[in-house]
Amino acid sequence: MSTDVRRRPALAHLFWWFLFSQGGVLTALLLPVHVLVQGILGPLGYAPVVDRHYDTWVNMLGNPLVKLYLLVLFAFAFFHYAHRLRYFLVDVGVRAARSVPAQVVFYGGAGVVTLITLWILLTTAPLFH
């Protein structure tokens, strides 16, 4: 009997796992402070926060490093969310969430959010004007 089985590295799996894990780490490190400062302390008036005023917010968003930071955060985070939500649905019994069309919808959705983020970052407080 032939045992000629070709071994190929699971590159697609590696790719999705990389996006998922990096998204998990980035959101773990960065999201709580954004929610605390921009979602709670700023609106309650306990701290001055850049997004409470138009001028300071536009100045910050005009910085290319801030644009890059936000793009990386949103891109990785949404691939992480897509992966988790898909498996959450699988776990509650939605078998269709395993299918290829579901993968296209979830990861494609994360790609769409990334493109929308890129477009918003390029058109809001543009670098070249």
Add this chain to the structure above:
Amino acid sequence: MPAGWWTRNRHYVNYMLREFSSVPMALWMLWLLVEIQRAGGPPSQYRPHGSPAFIAFSVIVLLFSLYHSVTFLSLAGTILHFKVFDRPVPSRLIVLAMFGMWLVASVVVAFVLVWFAR
């Protein structure tokens, strides 16, 4: 397996809560994206999020995101294995380093968000 399998055990419930945490976190980030997009309009029409409903939602998202951070960063000790001078780095040290990074990142982001508001 029945759809409600995870309700039988507290650990399963915690696991599902962690999986579900991605939904409120994603919604909050979409809210932030809207606020970024609003900066593209005229200054007179700029209104940052600040309703009681938004603040209440942010408190819920903060709890979910803290749960995600603690569980995900704690996993690093199980997932990451590497050696320094031919000796394996203890997993507790790796987890401690991740929590240290979390603290530093939080302080830096908070400082930038508040300092540049002046």
